Amino acid sequence: MSRPELVAPPEIYYGDIEAKKYTQNTRNQQIQADMTYRALEILNLPPEEPAFLLDIGCGSGLSGEILDEEGYIWTGVDVAPSMLEVALEREVEGDLFLQDIGQGFGFRPGSFDGAISISVLQWLLNAETSHPTSSPPHRLNRFFTTLHSALRNPSRAVFQFYPSSDDQIQLITSIAQKAGFGGGIVVDYPNSKKAKKVFLCLFVGGGGSQQQIPKGLEGEEEEDNRVRFERRRDRERGKAKSGKRGSLKDRDWILKKKELYRKRGKEDVPRDSKYTGRKRKAVF
Amino acid sequence: MVRLITHNLLACHVKGCNTNNFPLQFRDIQIELREAEFNPDFLKGFMPKIEWKALVDAARQLGDTSLPLEQPEMLDDEFLKNLHHVLLEVKEV
Ligand SMILES: C[S@@+](CC[C@H](N)C(=O)[O-])C[C@H]1O[C@@H](n2cnc3c(N)ncnc32)[C@H](O)[C@@H]1O
Numbered sequence: 001m002s003r004p005e006l007v008a009p010p011e012i013y014y015g016d017i018e019a020k021k022y023t024q025n026t027r028n029q030q031i032q033a034d035m036t037y038r039a040l041e042i043l044n045l046p047p048e049e050p051a052f053l054l055d056i057g058c059g060s061g062l063s064g065e066i067l068d069e070e071g072y073i074w075t076g077v078d079v080a081p082s083m084l085e086v087a088l089e090r091e092v093e094g095d096l097f098l099q100d101i102g103q104g105f106g107f108r109p110g111s112f113d114g115a116i117s118i119s120v121l122q123w124l125l126n127a128e129t130s131h132p133t134s135s136p137p138h139r140l141n142r143f144f145t146t147l148h149s150a151l152r153n154p155s156r157a158v159f160q161f162y163p164s165s166d167d168q169i170q171l172i173t174s175i176a177q178k179a180g181f182g183g184g185i186v187v188d189y190p191n192s193k194k195a196k197k198v199f200l201c202l203f204v205g206g207g208g209s210q211q212q213i214p215k216g217l218e219g220e221e222e223e224d225n226r227v228r229f230e231r232r233r234d235r236e237r238g239k240a241k242s243g244k245r246g247s248l249k250d251r252d253w254i255l256k257k258k259e260l261y262r263k264r265g266k267e268d269v270p271r272d273s274k275y276t277g278r279k280r281k282a283v284f
Numbered sequence: 285m286v287r288l289i290t291h292n293l294l295a296c297h298v299k300g301c302n303t304n305n306f307p308l309q310f311r312d313i314q315i316e317l318r319e320a321e322f323n324p325d326f327l328k329g330f331m332p333k334i335e336w337k338a339l340v341d342a343a344r345q346l347g348d349t350s351l352p353l354e355q356p357e358m359l360d361d362e363f364l365k366n367l368h369h370v371l372l373e374v375k376e377v
Binding site for chain 1: 293306333
């Protein structure tokens with residue numbers, strides 16, 4: 001099967017049907033969540049300090065939901081209307097923008113304390129968009145230059161992405177450097193076919209010793225699962241203690257949210273029934 | 285659907301648009317209120333990034349006059365609560 005970015009432009013590939021399929025697939029939810037947690041780890045924000053983040057290619061909010069959970073305030077941009085539609089339906093907390101990142105950002109300098117981007121960058125390596133403007137290097141350049149200025153100094157931007165060759169990695173890092181970023185590539189589980197993950201970790205300012213490229217995770221996949229699982233469990237334990245809301249959108253959580261929306265005068269809040277919050281089979 | 289926190293950070297970046305490119309003007313605006321968790325530390329950290337006049341103007345256009353015209357030096361709780369509401373709970377739709 002070929003990679004999605006080779007099939008069609010993003011806003012077409014992620015049409016209504018694919019956007020729902022992508023978002024409802026529980027395995028996919030898990031993978032995107034794990035990579036978002038890992039990106040946050042690499043982002044290495046000062047603990048206990050609330051931050052304002054940019055989610056680049058936020059899609060239907062699978063990465064953004066993790067930002068919500070972790071208490072960050074965020075803004076997301078994506079080029080696919082159907083994906084953003086699903087994000088709205090899922091009531092993510094972040095602000096959402098319809099925007100092609102290949103045309104650059106319009107944020108004031110120093111707006112964000114950091115940025116994450118999960119499974120997006122490979123799309124910029126493809127010339128194909130439905131409104132052909134310019135070549136991948138040109139789009140990457142505009143993207144990195146405007147991103148650099150939108151981030152505060154010092155800060156980081158962390159991208160998980162799927163490069164298809166070393167040349168692509170080379171192209172991306174050299175353009176990012178020209179835009180003023182420091183940093184480089186972090187590879188987790190480089191020897192595992194299945195678990196290998198590539199992250200681009202970019203720095204704004206901070207030079208020298210303060211900003212060091214973190215090490216990739218090593219070891220085998222099985223161990224990897226255990227480690228991740230324990231990390232996740234610790235997090236959940238911590239959450240229970242701090243009284244923050246858990247990751248599962250269970251029945252109580254849904255009822256609470258619905259109540260809140262009714263209080264705010266929102267119309268069309270579905271009524272509560274015995275089906276509320278039940279697991280559904282995915283229907284396409 | 286944006287909150288004023290994001291509106292305040294956005295400038296028009298259409299090529300060739302350099303004058304009057306900030307703040308973006310509202311058109312056919314409707315607002316929605318949405319409760320958000322109050323976090324004084326976040327607000328204090330965010331204060332230096334705010335274009336104060338633009339924020340106050342935007343809030344007034346949306347009917348909220350709780351913010352002082354000058355950015356205050358003393359950040360008391362009442363002020364922070366108002367700022368919280370304006371930045372994070374008012375949504376333009
Ligand atoms: C695999 S999805 C990832 C979505 C989300 N980050 C997640 O973790 O679930 C890739 C997303 O990148 C978006 N994308 C691709 N090219 C883009 C571009 N040029 N500008 C903005 N978004 C883009 C797609 O629309 C899609 O929503």
